[in-house]
Amino acid sequence: MTRPTTSRMAAVWMAAAALTLAACLGGDVETKSEKDVNTEVQQHADGVAAVAHQALQNPSLLSRGCTGRAGEISKSVFTVQGVYNLPAPTSETHLELISRVRADWTSKGYEITDDRTVDTDRGVLAAKTPDGYKLDIETGEPSGFAVFVDSPCFERP
Template identity: 30%
Template sequence: MRVMAEDEATRIAEQHAQAVIKVIAPAQKPDPGGSGSAPCEGRGGEIAKDGRYYVQHIYQVPVSPDRQIATLERLRDHWRQAGYEIQRFRVFPDGKGGEVAARNAQDGYQISVETTDPPTAVSLAVYSPCLMPPGKVSG
């Protein structure tokens, strides 16, 4: 398991978020929805008690209703070219909304973008992999 201080993990999450914003809406000012850390969960839902954690960053990025699906497609294509693993891409049955999610294989961060209802923005979420803070021993 990678060892990393929380402030460094947060800085990397912010870099990923800003890179996505630059691709999908460089002229827009995103609304930060929040960020923070939480203990990692095991496969059975158990909470790590040894200090393992992940960080998340969430934003609402203004995107006009007529550009929602095209924005997801552009981001998916950009991630493919950058070598990210596309985990999900779908357009909802109404044809007006959808989502795309990818994982950066180099650092394990996951990024997802989903249209909002009403369709005035997209919700951007960045999650770090499970990390161990410095000075802790995984057990």
């Protein structure tokens, strides 16, 4: 068995350090512009609105720093959260509308991560898309819904 030389050990250490640095700088996430991520967040929210046959209200898109898988934080890595209101259904109960959203998300291959009835005609439904977006619809006050869409982490170009 050959003993590794100092230069070979240094090369291994440098490669490990470079991988760690790449992770901290977003090397473990896809590169995408904030504008493109905002568009994708909006498309997911519009999908919920289409199933509900209602228009989204009070849209808010917020970009913020993102913590990587190893706990690293970098100014170049970000996530976007979209927050919306959706009026109460006009011809069905809240839980019936949530059921239609569940059927839509399931048909698209989304993983349902939370599905609860929290009170009479009040519920929470959350899912994760195959590309890492997290979606959430829940009955709000006084009678409509809150819709949340969170993007996965991306690195700015």
